[in-house]
Amino acid sequence: MHPTEHLKSLVATDWQAATRHPFTDQLAAGTLPKARMLAYLQQDYLFIEDFVRLLASAIAHAPSLPDAIPAAQFLGLISGPENTYFLRAIAALGGTTEPPVTPHPITAEFQALMRAAAKSGSYAQMIAVLSVAEWTYLDWASPHANRAADLPFWFGEWITLHSGPGFEGVVTYLRGQLDQVWPSLTPEDQAAAQSAFVTATRLERAFFDAALAGYPAA
Numbered sequence: 001m002h003p004t005e006h007l008k009s010l011v012a013t014d015w016q017a018a019t020r021h022p023f024t025d026q027l028a029a030g031t032l033p034k035a036r037m038l039a040y041l042q043q044d045y046l047f048i049e050d051f052v053r054l055l056a057s058a059i060a061h062a063p064s065l066p067d068a069i070p071a072a073q074f075l076g077l078i079s080g081p082e083n084t085y086f087l088r089a090i091a092a093l094g095g096t097t098e099p100p101v102t103p104h105p106i107t108a109e110f111q112a113l114m115r116a117a118a119k120s121g122s123y124a125q126m127i128a129v130l131s132v133a134e135w136t137y138l139d140w141a142s143p144h145a146n147r148a149a150d151l152p153f154w155f156g157e158w159i160t161l162h163s164g165p166g167f168e169g170v171v172t173y174l175r176g177q178l179d180q181v182w183p184s185l186t187p188e189d190q191a192a193a194q195s196a197f198v199t200a201t202r203l204e205r206a207f208f209d210a211a212l213a214g215y216p217a218a
């Protein structure tokens with residue numbers, strides 16, 4: 001079994017809950033209340049900022065240029081089409097990105113995890129967090145890809161951004177990076193990367209739980 005398959009099997013319950021979630025089911029059915037989608041996107045926009053910095057750290061720590069190039073291309077995607085999706089969708093739903101919203105406690109936990117991974121100096125830890133963020137999104141969005149075109153763009157484009165061959169390639173690349181470096185890690189480094197993978201999956205689930213509930217004050 002590939003190391004990434006083993007890691008996923010360790011978190012099977014949270015993984016299933018995060019990728020077959022009532023929040024994303026309602027989003028894909030077009031029944032999610034607009035105010036819920038707006039609040040989610042405003043919180044997720046805070047997530048994206050630290051995600052971009054984490055991805056930049058991974059690029060800086062990649063073992064070779066060929067290992068770095070796909071991540072650098074992906075960074076361009078996030079900074080371009082994905083960023084403009086956020087700005088257009090938040091505006092269309094009647095919200096703003098400035099000033100930024102106050103991070104919900106789960107968003108803050110995710111930010112702390114990403115900042116810790118970025119600062120850790122461990123490429124495996126960085127890739128572990130990035131892999132969970134992308135792989136869980138691929139898994140929830142893919143079954144809904146064929147319905148995206150019929151939805152308002154703030155729902156439909158969120159599905160198409162996270163499905164299809166291009167995005168599958170991103171997930172394959174990230175998993176490949178973790179699988180490749182895994183055997184050369186010390187047991188301590190493996191434990192730290194596993195812990196980052198487990199925590200990230202728990203937070204993906206909790207992020208959707210909070211979004212579904214409309215971010216009630218903790």
Ligand SMILES: Cc1ncc(C[n+]2csc(CCO)c2C)c(N)n1
Nearest residue numbers: 044047051078082133134137161207
């Ligand atoms: C909490 C949370 N986890 C994962 C993602 C997924 N994600 C983050 S950046 C990016 C890049 C390209 O689409 C993707 C898929 C998210 N948005 N929010």
